Amino acid sequence: MSIKENKLQLYNSLSRKKEVFEPIKGPHVGMYVCGPTVYGDAHLGHARPGIAFDLIFRYLKHLDYKVRYVRNITDVGHLENDADHGEDKIAKKARLEQLEPMEIAQYFSDRYIDNMDALNVLRPSIQPRASGHIIEQMEMVSKILDAGFAYEAKGSIYFDVVKYNKKHNYGKLSGRNIEDVLENTRDLDGQEDKRESVDFAIWKNASPEHIMRWNSPWGSGFPGWHMECSAMSTKYLGEQFDIHGGGLDLRFPHHESEIAQSVAANGSEPVKYWMHNNMVTIDGQKMGKSLGNFITLDEFFTGSHKLLAQAYEPMTIRFFILQAHYRSTVDFSNEALQASQKGYEKLMNAVETLDKLKASDTNDFDVAQWNRKCYSAMDDDFNSPILIAHLFDAVKIINSVKDGKLKINTENLELLKTAFNSFTFEILGLRKDEKSQSGGELSAKLIDIMLKIRHEAKLNKDWATADQIRNQLTDLGVQIKDTKEGAEWQL
């Protein structure tokens, strides 16, 4: 029997069921995930899709798929709100004195990538910027116009949802019925250029105070928000690709509109598997920038937010997110984070213990079976909490072997070392945090020397020195445990 019993299954938001994963052109896999809008610092809500799709990226690579992972950076369109507030005054000034939206986008995009690096999120294969793909978006707008699914009004181009829905199904992903929606809302929200409330802009005419603008066949403007993902996924992954991911809040209207745009422009369904991560909540409400109830990742790392009882290491945050399945909500609380911190430390200690375990001639633990259970968890729609439960089962075994209560033979020990490390580091993407570690090689050596001096002091019945060393190490957070083989320590 192979190490894996099952085939990978994933939940497809489009069919609303789990499906066996069969890429269009295996072993190649194309995956597109909606990235951040870079006009503010990333918060815990942004860490969620970052980590969820990093887990998926890592597992697919572990299974030897050749993954091209594209995650976009939205640096146009969504910036308009910022520019609306008083920017017209600044725009009158000389070019260099004026706010340059790209400077803001660069700053927050750099910070976002730094945050993801801290969370050990692997960098995607391509991180395209929306502002860098205006031509591709204009070309797609033209195609949709040519196909008859859009209309022009005062320099803007709107997608004709009603007409599209007569031929195709607008609402198939989100499960909405557009006719019902239309019956209930005839209000155009002041956007009187649109024919129907459900229509959406795929190109917007730029008002005079709008800084980010490009010349187009329809006048000076900028692309509608949904357009960038359709254009960039087509450019880098083709008209049909395997996985499209993003937060559940993007399913409608963003992803629904992406499907409509691609079908209208290219005549084919763009995505085989739609995947959505659930939200991070705080007091039961979605954490989001627009709601103002967010805690930034930097605030977590430094502990500088009134709701935080302490600072949390990036790996605590990562482990906290992974302890929930990506399709469940995650509710923020200090208690839950502190429990995650303990769990993470327990796992890291087990890694160190495992490294020192000695094999016996007899064997009490079937590692191959355990290994298959770990794969089964991941094969069941990337179920990281179940995988983590299996890892903690192994932690119990590891500690029992260390305490001499259980035995493990060479073959099983080698497999356990390989598999335990592979699931912990390569697949879950955890990393030994510096602070949870010995504080560096030099510190470890210094502590070893001090314990040696303490040992000799004890042999010489110099209890004062021995106690002094123990007390001072304890003050520095070094815990000493005397065993038959000598003193052991951990931070």
Add this chain to the structure above:
Amino acid sequence: MSIKENKLQLYNSLSRKKEVFEPIKGPHVGMYVCGPTVYGDAHLGHARPGIAFDLIFRYLKHLDYKVRYVRNITDVGHLENDADHGEDKIAKKARLEQLEPMEIAQYFSDRYIDNMDALNVLRPSIQPRASGHIIEQMEMVSKILDAGFAYEAKGSIYFDVVKYNKKHNYGKLSGRNIEDVLENTRDLDGQEDKRESVDFAIWKNASPEHIMRWNSPWGSGFPGWHMECSAMSTKYLGEQFDIHGGGLDLRFPHHESEIAQSVAANGSEPVKYWMHNNMVTIDGQKMGKSLGNFITLDEFFTGSHKLLAQAYEPMTIRFFILQAHYRSTVDFSNEALQASQKGYEKLMNAVETLDKLKASDTNDFDVAQWNRKCYSAMDDDFNSPILIAHLFDAVKIINSVKDGKLKINTENLELLKTAFNSFTFEILGLRKDEKSQSGGELSAKLIDIMLKIRHEAKLNKDWATADQIRNQLTDLGVQIKDTKEGAEWQL
């Protein structure tokens, strides 16, 4: 008298002399520097402009200028050579299986930024990608065509250097006389669509195997290399801005052509101060990718190149580059790098010594005068080697004060601490490298405890323990020096 006697002067490549720096719209400064072509790892030659213009960026900011620093990423045009080799085979395959140039560009762009981070090069305000500004480049091509300084030939657009030179001066930056050039070279290098050998493409018709291409009014193609810098500097800094920098090898034809493009399109000189860093040489030859004689920065950091006697810390590389004036060549050798490493360590040790110095009632060193000399060095076209010489003068003073041979009073000591740290860290951009440091706070505390135990062992005449501690610390590279005030240590 103020802390600064002089005004900042910089060498303008255009006038070939030093000029007082007067920004067009002070206190705002616009600076554009030619960044890397991202199709390979960065080598020592790339570190040079990165560090040279980082020094300039840092010093301008120190002088309270509000600098918008734009450094581009060339991810199109220069990639064509890679695509020419055998790519037609791959292009036949499905989209996802095919080489995606943007994946290569993303990979090497990420690595370049990581390398610059390691060298403590501050991130520019904007890092625009050439591929993200095709519209702006097409619009500039159109303007040049409209102005009559370009012509179309078989889907490509060429800049008409001969016509331009009749009205303006093509060659003013590089000092070349185009009529002489034309008399000597009538050969068109097989590019028979061009009218004259000196003409250059501002838009290129894409051959069938070319992957990176965009639709334009002149057919499917891509911009000529010189065009990106003209279009992006205009977009982010305006039609006239303060500083344009880059390597000396870019002065002709790249920067010469940028001037011609901007004058042709906008009718005005684009740049007030042109600045060029000199080359890194190896065996007297320019280190460059095309010459194949380069050592990558990662190879320096790991020591994994046959010409390297050891690994070099990023700060050693930075200090090595800064020890030469940016307009002088820097010749690679292990001896020179090892000397830089020692110099850097000496400087870092002085920082620690300075921190512990005690003030006296009398004073033997005029810090204000020394401080003015440091500013004068920087004001003289950013003369970092002279600044470093002044810092080493201060190191001598610092060590003399420590040894009790010289005295310094409170006022001078405070100024020395502020100025020495400011020039070392803020302006030269050096950073305490981890390996040159105590190995972390924990190690420092452990060593302090061990010295305390050793001190008590000596008081108890337990010479064995005292010697043991000293010997074991020495083995770990911790040097102990007994002084009247107790033991001191350094790594």
